[in-house]
Amino acid sequence: MAETGASPHGAPSPVARAEHFVWLTARVLEQRRFAYHFLSGSGSAGGDPSGDAVETALAAYGTEDGGYGYALEPDLRGPVSQPLHVGHALRVLDSIRRCGGQRVERVCRYLTSVSTSDGALPAIHPSQRGYPSAPFMPVVDDPPSALLATGPVVGLLHRNEVWHAWLFRATDFCWAAVDSLEKSHPYEIQAAVAFLDGAPDRPRAEAAADRLGRIVREQRLVTLDPERLDAYPVAPGYAPGGHHFAHDYAKAPESLARAWFTDEEMARSLDFLEREQQEDGGWPVLPHGSTHEGTPTRQWAPGSALEARPIVTIEALRTLRAHGRPLT
Template sequence: MLEQRRFAYHFLGGTADAVETALAAYRNEDDGYGHALEPDLRGPVSQPLHAGHALRVLDSIGRCGGQRVERVCRYLTSVSTLDGALPAIRPSQRGYPTAPFVPVVDDPPSDLLATGPVVGLLHRNEVWHAWLFRATDFCWQAVESLRKSHPYEVEAAVAFLDSAPDRPRAEAAADRLGRMVREQRLAVLDPERLDASPVSPGYGPGEHHFPYDFARTPGSLARAWFTDEEMARSLDFLAAEQRKDGGWPIRWRQWAPGTALECRPMVTIEALRTLKAYGRAIA
């Protein structure tokens, strides 16, 4: 239901109220979100990754502010690590089905993948909350210390840098990351030569990442990492990936049929939003 409402909002003139009402079904009494909002984490319990997902939805409909976000920030504060950042997953997930690539541990560390996108979108929406101070410091330290990375981590860094308040510092960090992405071959620059492109260690077969994965909009700092031709090729590839049923496939490891089915509408909406952001025609 949530993805139907999101699709209607972005492409059919639907309302933000309808999206927010559908999202509210996933909210818990602790002001977090659960109930498999992020399909790879089953069960009702709140998790930081669910909260990040909810904030991205609110951001996409212009509702990332006010009391609704104040409540989420209270939840983020309650689950933060000692250095003020977010873990990917908390021990409360134990006992519920969980993707094997998201391990449940007793004392989870701070995680840039969980923290960076949340901090970035809160800054973009000019949210003020005490939680942001230490979380922002963590993101700066994590991003500026990256020497060897993988695509998902770099994408989380970009989500932070695109909206970090210190723009000169963000631009310098992004420039260094862009060189690293090219040196370590983290992005497929020619989709016609996929077989010659390496997949990062720990990723599934075919789990490649493309320029559009790093630069979701033309205004992203990551857009400068790629030539016009490289970006155009990646967008052509993205458009051609649409399946006969109208949706896009998921590229990460599938561990259960149900979760793969739930993820496809999410991937489809993001593919369409990316193509639209770059001025591509949406059939």
């Protein structure tokens, strides 16, 4: 391997261990993303300081309607575009500072075409019917608007100063959804944070985030002491082991969610995230929610689990680095 950094005790560094895991298991897109984020400044083989290789790999998932498909989000298989695929693509583009231009214009046209009557996005568009998808992602004929799908997309577009007609009603939907949240669950809160972190109205976003932080703590939607997992409930409908931690909400210090946690709580969370790196160098996939029949689902298909772990691994490393944890 090109990267052979070691810890003070002589063991391979977290990045070196993850590099081996990525070359062994990852799709081309995640290999290119890893090279961009962790090899580009080291002179290692495969480094991609420009992001061109990442964008080329991402383009392979593009569809004729301007969206993204082909299992970009591993739990949704098949060639059709889906809002969750688009959200994934925008996160990739944002991470390489290319979330703009004609590519995003095409994405916004796709988003307009699949929006619900109130201008927002469904979690799963009915076009998924007939293709494999995770049992905890049911396909319905007339899906409702979902903050889970809409919030991250709207937040990223605002963060990158994209202006498109689609954003007006979608932004209004997100504000209404966030303001009405009273009882929630971790993934919905994460989607709300993704929206608020990019929302242009910063005073309103800060006030909304402060209220959500109180909800997270009062409803015990965060595990504040990873050493005492049994003391914290898993959210209703989530699979056993589906705990969420401070770092799941505050993925970077500049996130509004960072103010929800003390320095000690954040440190414990990041310590736990560091320890979660497995022997093979990758991070585990968080257990997903239950099926509509109540049966816990973890790894519903071999391919999706294999493809998801490098994605989770890259995001774990990016979170640790954003919070100043040494990786090499």
